[in-house]
Amino acid sequence: MLRTIAGFDRIGEENAFAVLARATALAAEGKDIINLGIGQPDFKTPGHIVEAAIKALKDGHHGYTPANGLLAAREAVARRTLTTTGVEVSPENIMIVPGGKVTMFAAILIFGEPGAEILYPDPGFPIYRSMIEFTGAKPIPVPIREENGFAFSAEETLALITPQTRLLILNSPANPTGGVTPKSEVEKLVKGLEAHPHVAIMSDEIYDVMTYDGEEHCSLLTFPEIRDRLIILNGWSKTWAMTGWRMGWSIWPNQLYDKVRKLAVNCWSCVNAPSQFAGIAAIDGPQDDVIKMCKAFDNRRKVVVDGLNSLPGISCATPKGAFYAFPNVKETGWAAKQLATALLDEAGVALIGGPDFGILGEGYIRLSYANSEENILRAIERMGKFLTK
Ligand code: PLP
Numbered sequence: 001m002l003r004t005i006a007g008f009d010r011i012g013e014e015n016a017f018a019v020l021a022r023a024t025a026l027a028a029e030g031k032d033i034i035n036l037g038i039g040q041p042d043f044k045t046p047g048h049i050v051e052a053a054i055k056a057l058k059d060g061h062h063g064y065t066p067a068n069g070l071l072a073a074r075e076a077v078a079r080r081t082l083t084t085t086g087v088e089v090s091p092e093n094i095m096i097v098p099g100g101k102v103t104m105f106a107a108i109l110i111f112g113e114p115g116a117e118i119l120y121p122d123p124g125f126p127i128y129r130s131m132i133e134f135t136g137a138k139p140i141p142v143p144i145r146e147e148n149g150f151a152f153s154a155e156e157t158l159a160l161i162t163p164q165t166r167l168l169i170l171n172s173p174a175n176p177t178g179g180v181t182p183k184s185e186v187e188k189l190v191k192g193l194e195a196h197p198h199v200a201i202m203s204d205e206i207y208d209v210m211t212y213d214g215e216e217h218c219s220l221l222t223f224p225e226i227r228d229r230l231i232i233l234n235g236w237s238k239t240w241a242m243t244g245w246r247m248g249w250s251i252w253p254n255q256l257y258d259k260v261r262k263l264a265v266n267c268w269s270c271v272n273a274p275s276q277f278a279g280i281a282a283i284d285g286p287q288d289d290v291i292k293m294c295k296a297f298d299n300r301r302k303v304v305v306d307g308l309n310s311l312p313g314i315s316c317a318t319p320k321g322a323f324y325a326f327p328n329v330k331e332t333g334w335a336a337k338q339l340a341t342a343l344l345d346e347a348g349v350a351l352i353g354g355p356d357f358g359i360l361g362e363g364y365i366r367l368s369y370a371n372s373e374e375n376i377l378r379a380i381e382r383m384g385k386f387l388t389k
Contacts, residue, residue, distance in 0.1 A: 012130030052281030069096025122358030150179025178319020307380030
């Protein structure tokens with residue numbers, strides 16, 4: 001019997017990948033499956049971005065790049081950050097990493113150990129909790145409530161901070177709820193954090209361009225008072241439909257930067273060069289496709305919310321960001337995970353049960369509306385038939 005570390009008895013997974021595998025297997029058996037399970041845009045990466053990667057390969061960019069990323073890529077991220085937040089960030093504080101997830105992996109590894117407490121949103125992206133548990137730190141869920149528009153509450157968050165708290169994870173616009181935390185609440189939180197200078201903050205802003213109904217994303221970066229302990233997680237996956245390229249970036253305070261750079265040297269060495277050239281083209285090139293994609297998500301959002309609200313036992317709050325709907329299914333009488341499984345097996349609709357995103361996800365299911373309007377309508381029809389059976 002091999003003896004491995006206890007962390008691997010605690011590490012979790014992302015059930016969206018398991019649902020994707022099951023949906024793909026069912027489709028391979030000839031079943032007609034509509035996949036509203038996986039959180040990735042159904043669009044292709046815009047052509048000029050793909051061309052930039054091909055050109056980089058043809059130009060001979062085949063070798064290692066610096067562990068923190070090509071300077072040109074970090075400069076591009078600094079330009080993009082200035083445009084979207086109005087904040088100037090030095091390329092010396094930017095890391096190019098292989099995907100958005102890598103930033104949370106690094107941040108949680110840097111702060112997590114037995115005796116430490118890490119606050120994370122529940123329901124929230126499942127890897128936060130998984131990685132916290134892996135390190136042996138105590139995961140402290142911050143409740144994200146439907147009655148609060150799925151925004152985080154500054155008051156509730158601040159009340160959970162103890163002397164053992166090392167890291168606070170925030171996410172807006174949010175997965176799985178589509179919640180967007182208003183600026184006033186973020187301001188309240190930042191004000192409260194002044195009393196807790198021992199707490200680092202990791203703000204996952206990977207859906208920053210995807211807000212609707214005039215809602216504005218408020219970046220934590222716009223608060224200079226916490227900059228020396230703030231980590232920003234962002235990346236190319238969602239905004240430019242680049243999930244498979246594995247391209248993310250993060251912004252780190254001076255006191256942590258060298259730690260994550262060394263982690264890169266010890267693990268992934270660097271991000272592949274052609275993807276970084278693609279990333280530069282994504283930021284500096286035309287944004288028409290991004291705008292088109294967000295417009296399409298906005299339209300589908302209305303279709304999915306109207307459709308869900310027409311189903312018996314289901315009520316769906318209107319999500320203000322990202323590309324997820326998180327309807328309340330308590331009145332159907334089903335437990336959320338069982339409902340998700342039954343909908344896949346019996347109705348051919350792949351979606352995720354809320355408990356896969358945390359204890360407070362019970363009573364909800366997550367639908368990704370990164371799929372065509374036609375498929376969304378077909379899925380709603382199938383769900384309706386299933387629920388009235
Ligand atoms: N953060 C959130 C909130 C996400 O929803 C996701 C992906 O679904 C990620 C981070 C990870 O992104 P990436 O695919 O770039 O690793």
